[in-house]
Amino acid sequence: MDLETVKRRASPREFSPKDDMPEEYRKAATRMIQFHANSEIMGAYLEKPFIRQAPSLDRKLAFSAKVQDEIGHGQLLYRAAENLGVKTREEMLDELADGRGKFLNCFHYPMESWEEVPMIGFFVDGAAMRRQATLKNTSWEPYAHAMDKICFEEGFHIKHGESILAELATGSKAQQERLQEAFEMWWPRILQFFGPTNEASTHHDFAADVGLKTMTNDELRQQFLNAYLPKAERYGLEIPDEPRIRRHDDGRYEVVEEDLDWDEFWTVAKNEYEPGLGQIDAREAAQEAVDWVRESMETPAGGPTPAAAD
Secondary structure (H helix, E strand, O other): OOHHHHHHHOOOOOEOOOOOOOHHHHHHHHHHHHHHHHHHHHHHHHHOOHHHHOOOHHHHHHHHHHHHHHHHHHHHHHHHHHOOOOOOHHHHHHHHHOOOOOOOHHHHOOOOOHHHHHHHHHHHHHHHHHHHHHHHHOOEHHHHHHHHHHHHHHHHHHHHHHHHHHHHHOOOHHHHHHHHHHHHHHHHHHHHHHOOOOOOOOOHHHHHHOOOOOOOHHHHHHHHHHHHHHHHHHOOOOOOOOOOEEEOOOOOEEEOHHHOOHHHHHHHHOOOOHHHHHHHHHHHHHHHHOHHHHHHHHOOOOOOOHHHHO
């Protein structure tokens, strides 16, 4: 199938592994899905420490389930990417561990306090749902099928994050102050979650032409602002003065893009942000720690054990 045919036929869930897809499509879809899968994995690693730090047994159980879900999402997505025939799952995981794999900006930043938890669990996951809901209509069928399960589970994650947010927002004055501080720190990062403006995006036009994406970064950011700014205010959070947010007469919200630190964003996107390197190193260490498991599973029946091979 040539590229012009792909563009002409592009529609929700149109293409599958049985189709002979052009290289340009396969590479673009692999890049997009691999980025998504990496982000699920790195988000789980960011939140994993809070299983122990959660203040109650119920919260610990909920966090444990969430982290498990996110790892599962990553594996589903690696499989959807692998079906394109460009990279294997092992190659993608190796790239993530050695710093070549890219992932969402929000998961490069360390998360150190319980008050930061709903910044990911409610706001970032809420932003993710805005994007992921549109991906149910992506043209690569295995990706769309994976999104059916992922969106269902992410809906529970957002409710979990909102529950924590509500608890903190109605807690002690000290808790409320720490929550506001966390919100002010994370708010610019959350707004950059959707990526650069339409003019600065290098991949959107092609992805839209072949049906991989159905909405622009700016459209998704606009939807998020319209839905989540009122929610933030309802929980008593004060919207920071910068980046400035304009409210139009028709009720739409708009972020003043030049107020966002896009230099830092691109440093993060290139895996060159110093605090984020610790996240990547932690992933590499985790992968190396279980290498012996993979090696033992790959050893033929009756063959030498990893210890004997050494």
